[in-house]
Amino acid sequence: xxxxxxxLSMLLGGLAxxxxxxxxxxxxxxxxxxxxxxxxxxxxxxxxxxxVIVLTMRYWGIGxxxxxxxxxxxxxxxxxxxxxLLYARLYRASELDQVLFTIGLVFFMIAAxxxxxxxxxxxxxxxxxxQGQLDLGIVQYRTxxxxxxxxxxxxxxxxxxxxxxxxxxxxxxxxxxxRRMAESLGINIxxxxxxxFAFGSGMAAxxxxxxxxxxxxxxxxxxxxxxxxxxxxxxxxxxxxxxxFFAALIIGVLDFALKKYLPQGGTLFIxxxxxxxxxxxxxxxxxxxxx
Amino acid sequence: xxAPGLSEHPAARAMVARxxxxxxxxxxxxxxxxxxxxxxxxxxxxxxxxxxxLFALSLDLALGYAGIVTLGHAAFFGAGAYAVGLLAxxxxxxxxxxxxxxxxxxxxxxxxxxxxxxxxxxxLTLLMLTLCTMALxxxxxxxxxxxxxxxxxxxxxPIPPLFGLFEFNPLYPRVQYLYVLGVLFVCFLFVRMxxxxxxGQSLTGIRENVLRMHAVGAPVNWRLITCYxxxxxxxxxxxxxxxxxxxxxxxxxxxxxxxxxxxxxxxxGGYGRLYGAFVGAVVYMALSHFLAKVYPTAWQLGLGLLLMxxxxxxxxxxxxxxxxxxxxxxxxxxxP
Numbered sequence: 001x002x003x004x005x006x007x008l009s010m011l012l013g014g015l016a017x018x019x020x021x022x023x024x025x026x027x028x029x030x031x032x033x034x035x036x037x038x039x040x041x042x043x044x045x046x047x048x049x050x051x052v053i054v055l056t057m058r059y060w061g062i063g064x065x066x067x068x069x070x071x072x073x074x075x076x077x078x079x080x081x082x083x084x085l086l087y088a089r090l091y092r093a094s095e096l097d098q099v100l101f102t103i104g105l106v107f108f109m110i111a112a113x114x115x116x117x118x119x120x121x122x123x124x125x126x127x128x129x130x131q132g133q134l135d136l137g138i139v140q141y142r143t144x145x146x147x148x149x150x151x152x153x154x155x156x157x158x159x160x161x162x163x164x165x166x167x168x169x170x171x172x173x174x175x176x177x178x179r180r181m182a183e184s185l186g187i188n189i190x191x192x193x194x195x196x197f198a199f200g201s202g203m204a205a206x207x208x209x210x211x212x213x214x215x216x217x218x219x220x221x222x223x224x225x226x227x228x229x230x231x232x233x234x235x236x237x238x239x240x241x242x243x244x245f246f247a248a249l250i251i252g253v254l255d256f257a258l259k260k261y262l263p264q265g266g267t268l269f270i271x272x273x274x275x276x277x278x279x280x281x282x283x284x285x286x287x288x289x290x291x
Numbered sequence: 292x293x294a295p296g297l298s299e300h301p302a303a304r305a306m307v308a309r310x311x312x313x314x315x316x317x318x319x320x321x322x323x324x325x326x327x328x329x330x331x332x333x334x335x336x337x338x339x340x341x342x343x344x345l346f347a348l349s350l351d352l353a354l355g356y357a358g359i360v361t362l363g364h365a366a367f368f369g370a371g372a373y374a375v376g377l378l379a380x381x382x383x384x385x386x387x388x389x390x391x392x393x394x395x396x397x398x399x400x401x402x403x404x405x406x407x408x409x410x411x412x413x414x415l416t417l418l419m420l421t422l423c424t425m426a427l428x429x430x431x432x433x434x435x436x437x438x439x440x441x442x443x444x445x446x447x448x449p450i451p452p453l454f455g456l457f458e459f460n461p462l463y464p465r466v467q468y469l470y471v472l473g474v475l476f477v478c479f480l481f482v483r484m485x486x487x488x489x490x491g492q493s494l495t496g497i498r499e500n501v502l503r504m505h506a507v508g509a510p511v512n513w514r515l516i517t518c519y520x521x522x523x524x525x526x527x528x529x530x531x532x533x534x535x536x537x538x539x540x541x542x543x544x545x546x547x548x549x550x551x552x553x554x555x556x557x558x559x560g561g562y563g564r565l566y567g568a569f570v571g572a573v574v575y576m577a578l579s580h581f582l583a584k585v586y587p588t589a590w591q592l593g594l595g596l597l598l599m600x601x602x603x604x605x606x607x608x609x610x611x612x613x614x615x616x617x618x619x620x621x622x623x624x625x626x627p
Contacts, residue, residue, distance in 0.1 A: 099360065234415065
């Protein structure tokens, strides 16, 4: 029987997973919305970030939170190099070329990580203050999941404020809605995109580190979760922070619930649902009308 | 006959002649026959190679000619494969030639149904939908463990002799090789005829300028759906061949790996040019046959680099590079 506390704990677990999905995917949504660039390699940055975070914690002994910050900075810097040297050449290329290039990049990174670090799964050692259970009054739940929900909500709130209330956020929104008009108004799209790309990749790195504990971290990561990240972005709508937030939470909770109560065909439903949703609203559940 | 002045126009002559057989066109088939006699010990590899050529050819029809950017073409390969595999495993039907027809019909039907719904979309949505459709089928095959064998698939399928005469010998796959070569030849003739027909020309038109095709009154959506269905059916034949010659079916027949592989093969050779599938498959399969088993990680690294280089510098694949090279040589020899 499913009782109240079961539903609550299912919700909490799903929300925690959804937060990780959100943190990884939000950058992808904004960069895809800005440039219309089909970036299948976004998960690769999340994986690289996860490796930076896990390995620096293990070998340099730095704490979890500083490691997350370090992962963000390193991957943001690395992604700027990739963006300037490689991605920028393909903004005007066909979709097929973008798909090929980013699949190639995924293969390359998978192989590089396998060669340098090894093919095995990397275990993240949570600091002691995040281990164990937390008593929420009604239900006891894993401290780490609660931590993820709190951190994810804070990040979502911060991003929303940045998106809606700052000058740069307004520029990004303008560029997503109508890039040519934004360019004619004097917004430097190239620079805007570079910064967003770096920021989004850095967020993906944090997501990779935060999720490593329960969705795993191995070289195949970018391929395994590619469909999930893309579904979140497609359902949430391109270039919509709030849309991606709700889409990630819905998919996180659904996936968690289906895997628990319908372990056989859970993923099947997610795919079927995504197909139906995209047919019904090709611009995403929360996306605006395409211009 | 039209006015003599007009039909003498170079463009008119090129258009009239473009479907004619070129002198080099028998070459791939001679080579394929030569392979049979020259490498009797590598015919298993040769059979796989021919199947991948057929699969890439089917993708060329959708991607190269009609411009449908799909990430889920392995769905149809897998549909044909599982159709034949399931029928053979459960003892319903296992005759090879009719098996191909069944594989084509099942894959074509799935192509038709998904084409009817998916092809209204474009861009990222279309990519996502093709990807999700494939993932859906893969998950369904994984889930229906009772019938499909789940992750392990169905091994040791009973495939009777071809025409009741020629036994498929797993150790000396001579019959398989010639069988697949014959099927590839028939399918190739069909695709060649198709792309040079008015139908094929209208597909190219849709790829190049969909607005104009709408404006001249071409039934764009139906053309795309028809093309997608035919392409799916041919991919289904390739999948059916794969099962019949390997006598097993498993999940590798419809995953993202296979979809990515066939895409790589096609762009490596050059898409939208019929023979790109041949060149790409030969290059890719030969490289992977010799490198992938010995240095799997280095192979993936190289493959990734290769893909990035193709996307950045060689958008028309090996054949495109060849054309450019020949164009440069010829223009040097004959100064304007």
